[in-house]
Amino acid sequence: MSEAARDRILDACARVIARNGLRRFRMQDVAREAGVSIGLLPYHFGDRDGLLQAALDRVNAGAADRARAEAGDEGPRERLRALLLSEFGDDPGVREGSTAWNELRAAAVFEPATAAALARSTAAWQGEVERLVREADPEPCGGDPAASARAAALGLTALVEGLSGRWLTGQIGVAQARAAIDAALASTGLGPAEDRDGSA
Amino acid sequence: MSEAARDRILDACARVIARNGLRRFRMQDVAREAGVSIGLLPYHFGDRDGLLQAALDRVNAGAADRARAEAGDEGPRERLRALLLSEFGDDPGVREGSTAWNELRAAAVFEPATAAALARSTAAWQGEVERLVREADPEPCGGDPAASARAAALGLTALVEGLSGRWLTGQIGVAQARAAIDAALASTGLGPAEDRDGSA
Numbered sequence: 001m002s003e004a005a006r007d008r009i010l011d012a013c014a015r016v017i018a019r020n021g022l023r024r025f026r027m028q029d030v031a032r033e034a035g036v037s038i039g040l041l042p043y044h045f046g047d048r049d050g051l052l053q054a055a056l057d058r059v060n061a062g063a064a065d066r067a068r069a070e071a072g073d074e075g076p077r078e079r080l081r082a083l084l085l086s087e088f089g090d091d092p093g094v095r096e097g098s099t100a101w102n103e104l105r106a107a108a109v110f111e112p113a114t115a116a117a118l119a120r121s122t123a124a125w126q127g128e129v130e131r132l133v134r135e136a137d138p139e140p141c142g143g144d145p146a147a148s149a150r151a152a153a154l155g156l157t158a159l160v161e162g163l164s165g166r167w168l169t170g171q172i173g174v175a176q177a178r179a180a181i182d183a184a185l186a187s188t189g190l191g192p193a194e195d196r197d198g199s200a
Numbered sequence: 201m202s203e204a205a206r207d208r209i210l211d212a213c214a215r216v217i218a219r220n221g222l223r224r225f226r227m228q229d230v231a232r233e234a235g236v237s238i239g240l241l242p243y244h245f246g247d248r249d250g251l252l253q254a255a256l257d258r259v260n261a262g263a264a265d266r267a268r269a270e271a272g273d274e275g276p277r278e279r280l281r282a283l284l285l286s287e288f289g290d291d292p293g294v295r296e297g298s299t300a301w302n303e304l305r306a307a308a309v310f311e312p313a314t315a316a317a318l319a320r321s322t323a324a325w326q327g328e329v330e331r332l333v334r335e336a337d338p339e340p341c342g343g344d345p346a347a348s349a350r351a352a353a354l355g356l357t358a359l360v361e362g363l364s365g366r367w368l369t370g371q372i373g374v375a376q377a378r379a380a381i382d383a384a385l386a387s388t389g390l391g392p393a394e395d396r397d398g399s400a
Contacts (some may be wrong), residue, residue: 023223090277099309106306108369109299115369122371141376154372155380159355162362165288169308169315171322172354187387 006176009034009041010058011093013051018099022107029050054115059097060125063087066094074133077192081185083129087160088177090168098164105161110111122157129153136190152188159184201244209241210232210258211293213251218299227251252304253281253317259297260325263287265296277392278333281385283329287360288367288377298364305361324355329353336390352388359384 001017013033027048031038063086071082087098108115127187140148163177172180185186185191212234218226227248233237245251263286271282287298310317330353340348363377372380385391 028259037274041236075377102309105365105369115371119371122366151380151383154376154381155359158362158366158380159333159359160356160362161365162360165305165361165365166322166358167352169305169318171315176354180351180358183351183355184384187389189387192343 003038005034005040006044007058009036009044010055011096013055014096014100016061017055017103018096022103041087047113049113049117052114053121055100056104056117056121057124059100060121062093064128076132077185077190079137079188080129081134081192083132083181084156084160084181084185085178087164088174089176095168101161101166102164102168126153126157126172129157133190140189152190155188156181156184156190170199201240201337204239205234206234206244208388209236209244209259211296213255214259214293214296214300217255217303218296218297222303235310236394247313249313249317252314253321254323255300256304256317257324260298260321262293262297264328276332276384277390278327280332280336281392282357283332284385287364288374290374295368299368301361302364302368302374305320326353326357333390340351340389352390356381356384357390 013030016033027041028038029043041051045054064083066086067082068080071078088112104114104118108118130149133149133152139145162179166172168175213230216229216233227241228238236384241251245254266286267279267282271278304314304318308318330349333349333352338346363380365379366372
């Protein structure tokens, strides 16, 4: 399968989840939405949870792409900020991706196979955040730098997930979600570089 | 209806949601679980969303009770910490309450009436956190104290929600969730009083 076809299927998967929720999710709806034969899906993605995990990874990759487009040549602090902020936006694709994640998180409480897929995708995303935190702050004051980066990455990604739920249920807007991320970065000493000496 | 009967129904409601998820939620299962007549529920709670909101408020009240038992006579910082930490625990009732919240947050993305109930319960909880933040830090450095407390309350409660999803899906344990809350409190200058001068 071409990469374009694969991406088309995974984007269709996020769209189907965002439209109807996971409770009415059927692989054949994804095939129809993507305009491909239903037989392609098990062949390339295995079972339902294989497809769901690939769709989450694709949402993550999309957020990373947007972040790179936003902060490509800048330092790790700008890239970290862009990666976290890229989870919120007015683009329908951003909302679809966020809704798909949100649905899988909810379903995973009751479905061990979904929980395993979710845990793998979450670990990949949180690992990328942790890598940027270590680059942004290689010598945090006090403690083991690796443990400190791991803790910061958990706090930041869990905050994004919490804010995502608020945003998707209409309790806050994109700007408010982004401001909360900026506040968390600033308070953990991971804000944009110019904040470090208070000149911003 | 006696307060005890009301509490029994709302605890049964959280238990039913935690067992089967919201997708199979039926008011008659709540009545059966609580051992009351089905007719009582619409009479006292109105429709499904009225019952769900009352159940969320009851979960909140339970968390506030546990926090008071934990930090009753201590200062606002200890009470704030206890309130946030009380969302995570090994007691089955704590997990049931957290699961019910998690399910309602997920459903609210697709159901406007559930979103309205969720927003009211969330606002009440966040308002209590905001009140404690203002008591704990009446003069934050820089900016409007009210806006600052509101932003801190949003960040802290969204973090709790994100961590709750991680915990309920088995990605982190109670201790890790609590450590993340402590880290967020410390980095926003809202940690327990003895941290203020670095003596802890």
